[in-house]
Amino acid sequence: MSLVWTLVATFLYAEIIVVLLLVLPVASPYKWNRLFKSKFLAMLAQQAHIYFFVVMFVLVLFLLEAIREMRKYSNHEGTGEVHLNVEMQHSMRLFRAQRNFYISGFSIFLVLVIRRLVALISAQANLLAQSEASMKQAQSATAAARSLMDDKKTDKAKEATEDNTLNELNKLRERVQELTSELNREKKDKEAVKSQAESINREYDRLTEEYSKLQKQITIGAVGTKDD
Template sequence: MKLFRAQRNLYIAGFSLLLSFLLRRLVTLISQQATLLASNEAFKKQAESASVAAKKYMEENDQLKKEAAAGGVELSDREVKLELETSNLKADLKKLKDELALNKQKLEKAENEALAMRKQSEGLTKEYDRLLEEHAKLQVAVDGSSDKKEE
């Protein structure tokens, strides 16, 4: 009888340890997801501000070109620098959009992993409950057979 209790306690302790590992992993994934969401928002804001700045510089550049064409004046160093800066901003915008897409993929992957862990945890809980019920039935059967022997 003591062996069965010890064995039961061993299974309970093992399952508790397994659940603690699962919970720790779940907490880690959730915190990573929160970090990714925060960085995703920051990248999105940065990309939007870069886009606004690039549009402003492009409009300014177009206006200066029109003025230069109307006046028949060559482009000055300032205008050349503005064109260079505009092209740099466009490259930065493209880079930030790529980073944003990459972070979205990472976020989706983390969400999928968290969902899989949740489903696995639920499955393990159901299986544990089923085994516990089966064990209880077997325990009753063993106790019932020992009562018959005692009579």
């Protein structure tokens, strides 16, 4: 593997580690959100969109290069006059092109997954904070309503106060329900991204096994050619 593709593969491994850290219960959304809002990451976030497009542009170039190599070696037609070593070299180059295609493709996909995970975790932390604030407001409103109900006032004043308090409670309960439903949706999105990341890991393991098998076949073929 050339130095460039070694760097791309290393970037892919780093992406897999980051995805695992984000989807596994390593830290709570509050801690991740504090990390995302730290001074260092805040400085990087100011130009995050530039870094994102640069990385995507480079990875897309590698992907197009891998596709070009795949088409180049896929169109090769062997003849009886061509030596077996030449055929094996073309097969190895085709496999390398396919391997580079998967590496660059998975790297692009995981860049999008990581970006979406960061957005979901930040949104989940904000929703949890809003939900807790709304619950505290509801509890304080309930306590105020009870104290008002205990006070002996005129019937008209009681009815007006109770109506206002109930309206506030209903509004707060509706707000809590809305925040709870939004939080559930964010959790479902996070679980879906987690399942996608797990399927990517399984596919990567399968490709690694196929690569190992193909290397063994190439080694056996090379030994057989030397013996001939």
